[in-house]
Amino acid sequence: MAEIPILKIGDCLLVSIQVDMHDRLAMALQDDLTQRIVKDRARGVMIDISALEIVDSFIGRMLNNIAAMSRVLDAVTVVVGMRPAVAITLVELGLTLSGVRTALNVDKGLAMIRGIIDRGEQEDDRRGG
Amino acid sequence: MIVEADETMPVRSSDDVVRARQAVRAKAIAAGFSLVDQTKIITAASEIARNTVDYGGGGTMCIQVLRSGQHRGVRLTFRDQGPGISDISLAMQDGYTTGQGLGLGLSGAKRLVNEFSITSTPGQGTEVILARWK
Amino acid sequence: MAEKQSLILTLIDKYQSALLDDWLACMARNSPSGGTLRRDGETPEHAKRFLEQLRRSARNQQLDDINAPDWAPMRDLLEEVSRARVTQGFTPSETATFVFSLKEPLFQLLRREIASPGTLADEIWIASRLLDSLGLYTIECHARTREELIGRQQQELLELSTPVVELWDGILALPLIGTLDSARTQIVMESLLERIVDSGAEIAIIDITGVPTVDTLVAQHLIKTISAARLMGADCILSGIRPQIAQTIVHLGLELNVVSKATMADALGLALRRSGRVIVDRAAPKPRQGD
Secondary structure, eight states, X not given: OOOOOEEEEXXXXXXXXXXXXXXXXXXXXXXXXXXXXXXXXXXXXXXXXXXXXXXXXXXXXXXXXXXXXHHHTTOEEEEEOOOHHHHHHHHHHTOOOTTOEEESSHHHHHHHXXXXXXXXXXXXXXXXX | OEEEEEEEEEEOSHHHHHHHHHHHHHHHHHTTOOHHHHHHHHHHHHHHHHHHHHXXXXXXXXXXXXXXXXXXXXXXXXXXXXXXXXXXXXXXXTTOOSSSSOSOHHHHHHHHSSEEEEEEETTTEEEEEEEEEO | OOSSOOSHHHHHXXXXXXXXXXXXXXXXXXXXXXXXHHXXXXXXXXHHHHHHHHHHHGGGOOOSOTTSGGGHHHHHHHHHHHHHHHHTTOOHHHHHHHHHTTHHHHHHHHHHHOXXXXXXXXXXXXXXXXXXXXXXXXXXXXXXXXXXXXXXXXXXXXXXXXXOEEEETTEEEEEEESOOOHHHHHHHHHHHHHHHHHHTOSEEEEEEEEOOOOOHHHHHHHHHHHHHHHHHTOEEEEEOOOHHHHHHHHHTTOOOOSEEXXXXXXXXXXXXXXXXXXXXXXXXXXXXXXO
């Protein structure tokens, strides 16, 4: 069974979804990510969906789960590269990616994660944490 | 109305759902659908196919390419012999789910297509027909 | 009719090349443009292929229903012939003449070869019905092809007339002008989203100063596009809403969950601020020595 590779960029994890996912693969990805966030002490998770021509409610649920789970582990999730046709369809479908931030591409995604982490640390400093 | 192509395939596992998507894409392209129209019908197919596997105990999907005058369309018929749906209007509400889903399968799919019909008899099975026209 | 074998197939098999010559001659005579159909290089080739395909499709003696699978290659051929004629500017009748002018030589052939009047009458009826269906199909293809051509030209015109402009690095503007209909709005919005991806612009200003009215459908497309842009990781600013449109929006009870500014200039100012830019006036000239 093919796995989806998880790359480490600084303190971020990058996942690039290239294949038409089926359930087992999605479950495996969620498990792998959870373990890697803890193991690598990742502060950000970036999911690149630029290769996905379809995002249905199953994938949507997976993305929401990953975001919720990484928030618990103090990491920020950003989904990047959504195609216009996919975005239009998701709006029509009525699917909201709650708790999932989005950016146009990997660069902007990394910048967004950086910004959020830095602001968070400033907030912690301000509070004397 | 002419039926230009007709193909039936099993929808019993999550691998079948992937295959179903690819088959619907091929037919949508053959029918000359724009990229957005393709995406909508394939996504709708994915939703109903998953329902068929997860809640219907597996079934079949029939894809047809139709022509009516200048218009071409793709029609999908999903059938299963599963437990059926006792309250269809409840099932069609956004967010209603008996499982782990987001509850968008039926209602969402309906929004993505031009024609939608669902018939179900508890204990006997369910049939969902979707069609999108260009 | 199904049990009795039609003789048409046998006769076409036997006399194909003579039939072809007679048919081409008949077409030339019947063509209102005085032989243009004959001079046109493709016609003899099309006619030859038509007869060959006729033999193949009729092999199973199913001559009633040209929508059946046996006749699919013939339908494809007629579509090709129509398409060629449309682009050359032929009328539907001229195109159908291609098929109908086969009747004369074919009936003559049947009359020569079939002795029994009863059989002759039957065969002429079968041939007539078959060629009528094929001729009518040609006319339908012609109409369809013309529609597609017009549709394509409209599409190109549409794309040319609604340019998406890059106002600044990372800031796009879509100035909409004129009355929007549902179809046009959809196309325009899709191209905006494509440009957002291509340029990596995080802010898109949609300006409707030049739009006199907006109906529910158009407003919904606008809202959906803005939502889609957000899902992708960009954001939109609406500008130039006229008083009448503002009223319509409130009347229709629509939720415009988007920042809107009175003018495109205001929207640009906001976009620049949001993207972290500041605009400064250059320092006034230094006073000259001795002043």
